[in-house]
Amino acid sequence: MRKEAYDIIGMHCAACSSSVERVTRKLPGVSRSEVNLTTGVLSIEYDESQTAPEDIVKKVEKAGFGCKPKEERGQAKPKEEIDEGALELQRTKRNLIGAIVTTVILLYASMGQMLPTPLPLPDILSMKTHPVNYAITQILLTIPVLWFGRSYMISGLKALWHRNPNMDSLVAIGSSCSFLYSLAMTYLISDVPHHVHHLYYESGAVVLTLIMVGKFLESRNVQKTKGAITRLMDLRPDVAILAESGTEVPTATLKAGDLILVKPGAKIAADGNVTKGESSVNEAMLTGESLPVEKAEGSSVIGGSINGDGVLYVSVTRVGEDSTLSKIIRFVEDAQGKKAPISRVADKVAGVFVPVVIVIAILAAAAWLIAGQDFPFALRVFTTVLVIACPCALGLATPTAIMVGTGLGASNGILIRSGEALEITHKTSAVVLDKTGTVTEGKPAVTEILPLGMEENALLALAAGVESVSQHPLASAIVEEAKHRELSAQDAPEKFENLSGRGLRAETAHGTILAGNRRLMEESGVDLTALEADAARLSALAQTPMYFAKNGTLLGLISVADQVKPSSAEAIAALKAQNIRTVLLTGDNRAAAEVIAAQVGVDEVVAEVLPEEKAGIIRRLQEEGQTVMMVGDGINDAPALAQADIGCAIGNGSDVAIESAQVILMRGDLKDVARAIRLSRLTIRNIKQNLFWAFCYNTVGIPIAAGALYLSHGLLLTPMLAGAAMSLSSISVVGNALRLGRRKLL
Structure with a gap:
């Protein structure tokens, strides 16, 4: 079997990607065909003895799309692709605005004359006194709408021509027939003015405009997911410094074995091992570890992480597609391309409903012609069937409930990207929680101050004065605590020296002050006996004790840790009350994870995992039959968020996490996870009610439109009545959806 990838050109929605999958799966020897709409x-995957690459390209092109072998993506190309996508989205938005404005004017001109109290309109355009002008005005307003939505019309007719009809096909036929029928009536108005009541220009225009709104929203979501991948790419620096020559070279040219120099504050260009130097490295965006990780000779580093205040010499071990960052990007791309069940259902409905409706319309028209009716009668039946079957009620059943449901969520600080997200969320059986920034605050804070021979605030003020010169997160926590207590920093350093991996030494007006870890104190001969037991206790609680000494004498210690959010335990209890399994997933060390887990009461702990391994844990749970929601806030969570059935991001987290997720908790309150699940269940129930009534409408309406009651009761719907019935079905669906907005969440 041969595996290949192709760039598909011209896709703008899920229906497009489904069409490509459908036609390629029909090729002989094809065992797997999947389209990632995001990329x-x-x-x-196919048997090359039965199918050739040219056959794949021809098949896709015949379906109306461009197709070429996938190009290798360079460093800068993703940004270009995203820019091109953004421009296309802008064009789509302009077309949509034009269609909406023109349709509103058309509705005013056409429907306004039919109200009990007609809307003001110049007499020269009046339906009663100048019917021809009235009709021509509608033609002139309808043509721009058809032009603005031409891509969907062409797409639908193309799909129909290639015997691969979708919902676009039904919309294209319905809008075209409404326009052409109205055009014929316009021609006859001069002889029979009464035909002015049989114009349906606005029906085709409104349907097409509504479709454009849905397509635009879908395209915008796709563009946002592409933005997440771009931000991941931005983590990789453009250049690296070769240690031997000191010259800058493009990161893309690095190869395994190269020795690179990483200056203080610079991004590490590639995965590798430290051969010389000591420093702290901020890996939070990749591993989720809230505290910098100390690196020395022999330590491994990750490309895209940020070096601290030391100089590192790194021997490159992995580059290109093998690097950790590239793997994260690939995980996000692959996982974001997954199809949700609602998309597959829509494909099946389109594949059956559309051709069945078209066949019914043709057969009904033909039957009446054979029965002796004239062509206008048959054309009216044909158009009426298509108009009454136009998927407004079916199309509105889901999006209106989703619109109201997402609005209800937004008013409660819960943003849900799509109907797919709402559909899957109600099935959630396991919630996987990132630790840092999700269950915990995500930044270190002072937890205990243990002074020796001085007041607690005096030690804190002295420590804040010394640490004010450092950019280390632990130092920032001490400075912030002093500010919170409204203490003035004491003994500001006159000179100071950063000691990589240990702390700092400061010269003040009152002597030399050391601030750092046990290693620094032991190297400087400071006796730590008085605080040994306390330090051990704090370390067991996954806290970081920082010692302070003056002129060789220990002054005390200040413990710093990432603290649990006040609402975390209550939120997890609410999930467990719904029989939802909870898992704490973190790249942090197991001791810290176990301490946090004990405080909040999760069912399971998985610690010390890399970003790509997080996605693997999600897959394991899915293979066990769980519907998994992943809750996270960092770049390191992006693969897991995308891999999960539902990705849920904390609103104050990273842009990549937010853009990789389908649900965003704007308030950062974990209790909103349970509320989101409740919201999903309410919305899905509403959607099912809407779909039931929409299907009932079509089941009853289509036979009547085809003339089932004409012979027995003389009842035959006109396209105008069909349009009214279609509108009433839509109103009932919308009305039911609006009830959802009055419901209460947990």
């Missing part, structure tokens, strides 16, 4: 890539 525009077709991944296909």
Whole structure:
């Protein structure tokens, strides 16, 4: 079997990607065909003895899309792709605005004359006194709408021509027939003015405009997910410094074995091992560890992480597609391309409903012609069937409930990106929680101050004065605590020296002050006996004790740790009350994870995992039959958020995490996870009610439109009545959806 990837050109929605999958799966020897709408890539596996690459390209092109072998992506190309996508989205938005404005004017001109009290309109355009002008005005307003939505019309007709009809096909036929029928009536108005009542220009325009709104929202979401991948790419620096020559080279040219120099504050260009130097490295964006990790000779580093205040010499071990960052990007791309069940259902409905409706319309028209009716009668039946079957009620059943549901969520600080997210969320059986920034605050804070021979605030003021010159997160925590207590920093350093991996030495007006870890104190001969037991106790609680000494004498210690959010334990209890399994997933060390888990009461702890391993844990739970929601806030969570059935991001987290997730908790309150699940269940129930009534409408309406009651009761719907019935079905669906907005969440 041969595996290949192709760039697909011209896709703008899920229906497009489904069409490509459908036609390529029909090729002989194809065992797998999947399209990632986010990246525009077709991944296909086939027997090359039965199908050739040219056959794949021809098949896709015949379906109306461009197709070419996937190009290798360079460093800068993703940004170019995103820019191009953004420009396309802007064009789509302009077309949508034009269609909406023109349709509103068209509705005013056409429907305004039919109200009990007609809306003001110049007499020269009046339906009663100048019917021809009235009709021509509608033509002139409808043509721009058809032009603005031409891509969907063309797409639908193309799909129909290639015997691969979708919902676009039904919309294209319905809008075209409404326009052409109205055009014929306009031609006859001069002889029979009464035909002015049989114009349906606005029906086709409104349907097409509504479709454009839905397509625009879908395209915008796709563009946002592409933005997450771009931000991940931005983590990789453009250049690296070769240690031997000191010259800058493009990061893309690095190869395994190269020795690079990483200056203080610079991004590490590639995965590797430290051969010389000591420093602290901020890996939070990749591992989720809230505290910098100390690196020395022999330590491994990750490309994209940020060096602290020391100089490092790094021997490159992994580059290109093998690097940790590239793997994260690949995980996000692959996982974001997953199809949700609602998309598959829509594909099936389109594949059956559309051709069935078209066949019914043709057969009904043909039957009446054979029965002796004239062509206008048959055309009216044909158009009426298409108009009454136009998927407004079916199309509105889901999006209106989603619109109201997402609005209800937004008013409660819960943002939900799509209907797919709402559909899956109600099935959640396991919630996986990132530790840092999700269950905990995500930044270190002072937990205990233990002074020796001085007041607690005096030690804190002295420590804040010394640490004010450091950019280390632990130092920032001490400075912030002093500010919170409204203490003035004491003994500001006249000179200071950062000691990589240990702390700092400061010269003040009152002597030499050391601030740092046990290693620094032992190297300087400071006796730590008085605080040994306390330090051990704090370390067991996954806290970081920082010692302070003056002129060789221990002054005390200040403990710093990432603290649990006040609402975390209550939120997890609410999930467990719904029989939802809870898992704490973190790249942090197991001791710290176990301490946090004990405080909040989760069912399971998985610690010391890399970002790509997090996605693997999610897959394991899915293979066990769990519907998994992942809750996280960092770049390191992006693969897991995308891999999960539902990714849920904390609103104050990283942009990548937010853009990789389908649900965003704007308030950062974990209790909103349970509320989101409740919201999903209410919305899905409403959608099912809407779909039931929409299907009932079509089941009853289509036979009547085809003339089932004409012979027995003389009842035959006109396109105008069909349009009214279609509108009433839509109103009932919308009305039911609006009830959802009055419901209460947990």
